Amino acid sequence: MPPESSRMRAMIETRDRILDVALDVLGENPDAGMGEIASAAGVVRRTVYDHFPSRLDLVQTLTQRAVAEITAVLTEVIDSGAQADAMWVEFIARLWPVAHRYRVLLALRRGEYGEAIHALLGPVDELLADLVKRGQDGEVFARHLPAGILSQVAYGVVFAIADSELSNGTLGARAATITSLLMLGVPETRATALVGDQPSPTALGRSQ
Structure with a gap:
């Protein structure tokens, strides 16, 4: 393999390791x-800054990665043609394995990078609103809130539980x-039945 290819591969692997570690570190402490991220990744600060010139660049890249994964899953779920409540169950089953890690984006969204993160999360917000609107039109979801707000309320609950002591295992x-x-x-009897019919959660992006 040519030296340039080896060097490029090493750079990509280092960049990906920094991103993976950054999710864990920021998940424990959004500030x-x-x-701290460099130390946890086993590199010097200069290496982190070589890949991400600022903390905002790092946060934006993490957000873009999350958006790409989540929108891919949402698109597949919505295209399945199932009833909206069943779509939601499938989406959460596939999101859950990484929900605990990506919950940090909600915390960062409320901080100094809120505007930038909000803009990047736009595609996810739109797809969630579309899914909930389908459920409202099909009379399986409530109409007491607009679809955009109701979807964020339900989505936020998932991340709140992911951040709790229930985050590990199937109970969470x-x-x-x-x-x-x-x-x-959704009525409790219907919700319980839907979850009971679901297979074990599958890892989001397992093939990666």
């Missing part, structure tokens, strides 16, 4: 600095799915 996934369905106005 963590670049030095079940609680997140049923609770979010209840927030969407």
Whole structure:
């Protein structure tokens, strides 16, 4: 393999490792600095800055990665043609394995990078609103809130539970799915039945 190719591959691997570590570090402390991320990744600060000139660049890249993964899953789920409440259950099952990690984006969205993150998360917000609107039109989701707001309320519940002591194991996934369905106005008996019919959560992006 040519030296240039080896060097490029090494750079990509280092960049990906920094991003993976940054998710974990920021998940524990959203205010963590670049030095803490560098230390956890086993590199010097200069290496982190070579890939991400500022903390905002790093956060934006993390957000873009999350958006790409989540929109791909949402698009597949919506294209399935299932009833909206069943679509929601499938979406949460596929999101759950990484929900605990990506929850940091909600915290960062409320901070100094809020405007930038909000703009990047736009495609996810639109797809969620579309899914909920389908459920409202099909009379399986409540209409007491506009679809855009109701979808964010239910989505936020999932991440709140992912950030709790229930985050590990199937109990957390079940609680997140049923609770979010209840927030969407699905009767408890229907929500429980839907979750009971679901297979174990599958990893988002397992093939990556």
